[in-house]
Amino acid sequence: MNDPANLEFSPEAMRTMGHAVVDRAVAHLAGLADAPSNGNFDGIEALCEALREPEPLDGSTLDALLDPLFNEWIPRSFGTPGPGYLAYIPGGGIYPAALADFIADTANRYTGIWQAAPALVQLEANTLDWMREWMQFPATARGVFTTGGSMAMFNAIAAAREQRLGTDIRSGVLYVSSQSHHSITKAARLAGIAHDRVRTIAVDADFRMRVDALQDAIDTDRATGLKPFMVFSTAGTTNTGAVDPLDAVADLCAREGLWHHVDGAYGAFFHMVPALRPLLAGLPRADSLTLDPHKGLFLPYGTGALLVRDGEALRALHASDAGYLPTSQNTFYDPAQYGPELSRGFPGLRVWLTMKLLGTDRYRAALAEKRALALWAADEISKIPGIVMDAAPQLSLFAFHLEHPSLPTLEAQNAATRALMERVTARGRVMVTGAQVGERYLGRVCVLSFRTRRAQMDACIEDMARVAGTLITHG
Ligand SMILES: Cc1ncc(COP(=O)(O)O)c(C=O)c1O
Incomplete structure (x- = not known):
């Protein structure tokens, strides 16, 4: 003092x-x-x-x-880290990652450029390589850690824009579905693709992007002299968990010469589990992929990632030299050459330390368990009188609404479904949220927290049944 x-x-x-x-x-x-x-x-x-x-x-x-x-x-x-968190897309907060952050923050080494901490950067490169292998991307793919899915989307659009449009940005058109995450249009705006160059494609009865409608929209834009350049499909939408027809979109993009980005912020890590890969068929064909380790790898918030099939496209966007920096090299992975940041934290360490400590097979077991819990809970919840299942789990998220003679109008059903979510949540054992999807308000349950086990799903089913009973009896 x-x-x-x-x-x-x-x-x-x-x-x-x-x-x-x-x-x-x-x-x-x-x-x-x-x-x-x-x-x-x-x-x-x-x-x-x-x-x-x-x-x-x-x-x-x-x-x-x-x-x-x-x-x-x-x-x-x-209660985002709690076992009863079934709302939105649950995050993680697995303990070893906090220890890794403590080490990263106390060591405080500079991992923006390879030369400043080569061995540490290599650990980060290893984790990106593991993700590349899980997603069955080719060896030419490169990636970058971001703070989340939104920033992964931003980098993907910027890379595609640079490669496909060059300086002719205004004629470029990008396609999303009506169920795409809003972070894509936001990222498009940040990357210079204005709202009038983003097309929203209708979905089918299962909330999956309609490939015929996508084709029509592309044809219309080409006919007016615009330049379609990028399509976003989603491997697990936030509203209902829908997995778009990734293979069919990949076919269309190959035919039309468009960059296909898959938003796997919620669902991509299920691809780690070989038995679940068929649910995400076509994902490895993407030109780029959003991953959110702070969701499916159970890491703390602040860990997103982007993989780009043609790693050079990502590098072409970001690589730059400066007189005050060491001469850049391309033998080893170098974060600043693949992302917009120079000085940064050390996001790779939380991934590396946690994976090495636990072993990746335990992740596979946990992810498979979350899906099995969701399948079972959806089945039980669909048996509750008044519940109509709108979207059975494709991965680990399902959506439903209340319908009953005592709820004669859409408005009454929407209000009751909203009340169901609120009252179940108010009971304090599980937290659930709904979403407006078109005309309907849907209740939803997403099982992705590593802490959610059978006991919480029992509580969820019990509370849903109890509250639904009061809502359909008393309106
Ligand atoms: C499907 C999907 N895409 C993108 C995002 C955005 O990711 P982040 O919140 O990590 O920026 C989310 C977030 O919840 C999501 O569920």
């Missing part, structure tokens, strides 16, 4: 602080199974108002910061 400019901590202080954090974090994880899955949002606005604060000119003790963090603020959030 005598020397305010000295920001270093003694080894003993660092150890004490580290232990304090690990103790709290582990206690938090140990309590997840009993914590309400929907979080506690009582008085949240007043709390946020009260949290506004001036800069802290003087420091405080670590305990004074950890107390409210763990006791008051963390619990006031969706």
Whole structure:
């Protein structure tokens, strides 16, 4: 304290602080199974108002910061890491990844360019290679870690735009389905493809992109002198879990000379499991693929990835030299040559350490289990009086609505389905969310958290049955 400019901590202080954090974090994880899955949002606005604060000119003790963090603020959030989280697309938060982050942050080595930390960068390259193998992409493919699926989409569009359109950006047209994730149109905008150059293609009764409608839209655009260049299909949509006809879209793209991107943010990691590959037939033919390790690899938020079949297309977009940097090389994988970032964290370590520690076969077992749980739960839920299954699980997500003589209109059915999701969630054992899909509001369940096991699915089925019973009896 005598020397305010000295920001270093003694080894003993660092150890004490580290232990304090690990103790709290582990206690938090140990309590997840009993914590309400929907979080506690009582008085949240007043709390946020009260949290506004001036800069802290003087420091405080670590305990004074950890107390409210763990006791008051963390619990006031969706229970994303909890076993009962079946909402949206569940993320992960597997423990070894946190240790990897701690190592990455304390070692704080520079992994933006290969020369600064060659061995560490090689570990990251290894994990990208494993993903390439799981997805059955060729050896020429290259990838990059991003902060999530949205940024993977952005890099994919920029790479395709650069290769296929060059400077003629305004004539380029990109195709999504009505069930595509909104991050694609957002990424398109960021990559210079304006909203009037994004076409939305209709889906079939199973919420899969209609290839005939895609062909028609491409023909129409070509006839008006525009330049179709990229098609997005989805391996597991967010709304209903639909897997687009990836093979048929790949055929069309090959015929038309278009770049085919598969958004596998939710579903691609099921391709790790050989027995499940037929569910994603055609995925290895994609020109590029969005992966979201913070979903299907159970890693903490902040880990997305992109694979590009023609690795040189990604490199052509990003590789650049500067007088103050070492001369770039192309013998070893070099992150800054494949992505927009220079200084960055070390995302590869959380993937590498976790995979090496657990072994990848345990991932296969966990992913197969999540799908089996979803299949079984969908079957049970479809037996509940009043439930109509709109989308059986293709992977591990299913969608349904309530329909009953006591709910005579679409509006009444939508309101009841919404109430079903809200009331099941309010019971606190599982958290579920719905989605407006066309005219219908659909309830949905997505099983992807590594912590979700049979007990949570039992609770989900039980609570769905109980709440559905009250909604159809009393309207
Ligand atoms: C199918 C799909 N694509 C893309 C995304 C966007 O990914 P991220 O949230 O990691 O940016 C999501 C996110 O939930 C998704 O479910």
